[in-house]
Amino acid sequence: xxxxxxxxGGLVQAGDSLRLSxxxxxxxxxxxxxxxxxxxxxxxxEFVAAVKGRLTLYEDSVKGRxxxxxxxxxxxxxxxxxxxxxxxxxTATYYCAxxxxxxxxxxxxxxxxxxxxxxxxx
Numbered sequence: 001x002x003x004x005x006x007x008x009g010g011l012v013q014a015g016d017s018l019r020l021s022x023x024x025x026x027x028x029x030x031x032x033x034x035x036x037x038x039x040x041x042x043x044x045x046e047f048v049a050a051v052k053g054r055l056t057l058y059e060d061s062v063k064g065r066x067x068x069x070x071x072x073x074x075x076x077x078x079x080x081x082x083x084x085x086x087x088x089x090x091t092a093t094y095y096c097a098x099x100x101x102x103x104x105x106x107x108x109x110x111x112x113x114x115x116x117x118x119x120x121x122x
Contacts, residue, residue: 009116
């Protein structure tokens with residue numbers, strides 16, 4: 001069983017930056033690919049970014065603004081999402097995800113965090 005705990009959300013102004021963190025623990029965390037999704041009010045959850053080994057993937061609207069990275073330690077893995085040049089349309093609850101398979105479709109994710117809210121004011 002993998003546990004994912006997000007942190008770092010908050011209220012910022014357009015153009016500001018935030019860094020989200022996701023602490024992963026339990027099980028053999030290192031064998032899971034990690035990523036971030038977001039869900040705005042009234043909308044479906046959508047893919048944002050993922051890291052699979054040395055490969056990083058991004059949703060088109062965040063390319064060049066967001067950077068995903070992953071640190072490994074002996075007992076815990078942490079995944080970060082550095083978000084720069086934030087826009088009001090980035091407002092959403094951001095969820096950390098862990099998946100053993102290669103796909104990052106929403107319905108294939110093995111584990112989810114509880115989410116952290118990011119609000120970007122104009």
